[in-house]
Amino acid sequence: MLEPVYQADVVIVGAGIAGLSAAHRLTSVGVTTAVLEAAPYVGGRMSTEKVDGFRLDRIGQLLSTSYPELRLTPGLDALVLRPFAPGVLLHHDGRRHRVGAPAGGGSARGALHAVRALASAPRSSAASPVRAGAPMGGAVDQARLGVALARIAGTPVERILARPELPAAQALAVRGVPARTIGGFLRPLLAALLCDPELRTSSRCADLALRAFASGRLCVPEGGAEALPELLARALPPGTVHTGVRVTSVSTTSVTTADHGEIRCRAVLLATDARAAAELLPGLRVPDFHPVTVVHHTTDEPPVTGASLLLDADRGGPVAHSAVVSAVDPSRAPAGRALVSSTVLGTPPEGVDTAVRMHLSRLYGTSTRRWETLAVHHTAEAVPAMRPPHDLRRPVRLLAGLYVCGDHRDTSTVQGALHSAHRAAAAILADLGAAGSMHRADPLPTMKRAA
Numbered sequence: 001m002l003e004p005v006y007q008a009d010v011v012i013v014g015a016g017i018a019g020l021s022a023a024h025r026l027t028s029v030g031v032t033t034a035v036l037e038a039a040p041y042v043g044g045r046m047s048t049e050k051v052d053g054f055r056l057d058r059i060g061q062l063l064s065t066s067y068p069e070l071r072l073t074p075g076l077d078a079l080v081l082r083p084f085a086p087g088v089l090l091h092h093d094g095r096r097h098r099v100g101a102p103a104g105g106g107s108a109r110g111a112l113h114a115v116r117a118l119a120s121a122p123r124s125s126a127a128s129p130v131r132a133g134a135p136m137g138g139a140v141d142q143a144r145l146g147v148a149l150a151r152i153a154g155t156p157v158e159r160i161l162a163r164p165e166l167p168a169a170q171a172l173a174v175r176g177v178p179a180r181t182i183g184g185f186l187r188p189l190l191a192a193l194l195c196d197p198e199l200r201t202s203s204r205c206a207d208l209a210l211r212a213f214a215s216g217r218l219c220v221p222e223g224g225a226e227a228l229p230e231l232l233a234r235a236l237p238p239g240t241v242h243t244g245v246r247v248t249s250v251s252t253t254s255v256t257t258a259d260h261g262e263i264r265c266r267a268v269l270l271a272t273d274a275r276a277a278a279e280l281l282p283g284l285r286v287p288d289f290h291p292v293t294v295v296h297h298t299t300d301e302p303p304v305t306g307a308s309l310l311l312d313a314d315r316g317g318p319v320a321h322s323a324v325v326s327a328v329d330p331s332r333a334p335a336g337r338a339l340v341s342s343t344v345l346g347t348p349p350e351g352v353d354t355a356v357r358m359h360l361s362r363l364y365g366t367s368t369r370r371w372e373t374l375a376v377h378h379t380a381e382a383v384p385a386m387r388p389p390h391d392l393r394r395p396v397r398l399l400a401g402l403y404v405c406g407d408h409r410d411t412s413t414v415q416g417a418l419h420s421a422h423r424a425a426a427a428i429l430a431d432l433g434a435a436g437s438m439h440r441a442d443p444l445p446t447m448k449r450a451a
Helices: 017-027 070-071 108-120 124-129 139-153 155-162 170-176 179-194 203-215 226-232 273-279 352-364 416-430
Strands: 008-015 032-039 047-050 054-057 081-083 089-094 095-099 218-221 241-243 247-250 254-259 262-270 289-299 310-312 319-324 338-345 373-384 398-399 402-404
Touching: 008 017, 008 254, 017 032, 017 226, 017 416, 032 262, 047 373, 054 289, 054 338, 070 416, 089 179, 089 402, 139 179, 139 203, 155 203, 170 179, 170 203, 179 203, 179 310, 179 319, 247 273, 262 416, 289 352, 310 352, 319 352, 338 352, 352 373, 398 416, 402 416
Parallel strands: 008 032, 008 262, 032 241, 089 310, 262 402
Antiparallel strands: 047 054, 081 218, 089 095, 247 254, 254 262, 289 338, 289 373, 310 319, 319 338, 398 402
């Protein structure tokens, strides 16, 4: 019996960060891999538009320096992360307050010491560091929040995943978290981290988001969101990534393309978004999605908030969070100009730019009339919803030879997308049974390649 002839050991459909990171793990052990992407560029939803020297993210999901996969994924050694200022700025009752910055060296013991010291201090000195109207109450309340954040930072992931699961808003209430802490800090923070303004997300996923916030710094990739997938693509062996190639059907041993015929392989990994994956494999689960709109403005007189992430604790307009992104990452704007990027969660209002400008004027305490609008990016299916019950480790192996990965198989974050790719690559290697490529008698058809 003749041995089957393959054109690649593994074909990966989709050149987002999940597909590209899986390709790195496979090629690093000698498994020949072809990544096919229908779009003319890599990155999927992690794309960046370039306008007059500005770099404008289409979705702009927040990353954390504590994401393990950013350190573990091959090909990301050169990734530069630009952190926001510690904690966040909360706008409440016409004022801005910094909340969530590490206290006591960031340790639970240091934060607990701060609570005890404040609680035992005379009333006037305990209250003096906090201005009236602060969203988190007095200094003792803020120190207690520091204790809680330090504790969750040190909680093992396995323990978080074993907790009872409820919608996040409900879980916070039944845990006895003060209403002021929920409304004044946790709700706006979690809405920004999860892209879920109503906090219907699984409480386990919300706890993981808080753990990442408490154990690291919120950050963005230098040069825009596209820097991450482009870095992964450039570090792969030449000829691995092929853009402008649309896959029309898949099986365990081949994929069929619209313009380049059939490609034979030993295994197929679907690394597209959830809806595209279900079109190739009918019956595959498609979650609900959170829509996200990002509005980019520029001005030559930037607000004085520096590199802080600004959240609205009052929910007084469409903007969930905003930042002078060029203060965080100067490469995103030309010299002498500031880039202000603001995120609207859910369905945007009519006249979204006007509504956002009015809201930003209150949030930053400055006129926005002279601000120039660079772009308004609306993505209806930006982030997969993670409502309970949510399986954070949804199977990546459908059957021997057919696999799927992406943020819809894990958590709806960059960490989740990379971790699902890690799991999928491990499953493929286990099923192939040996590292290294089989003999390939036939070359791949001529296709476009990523730059």
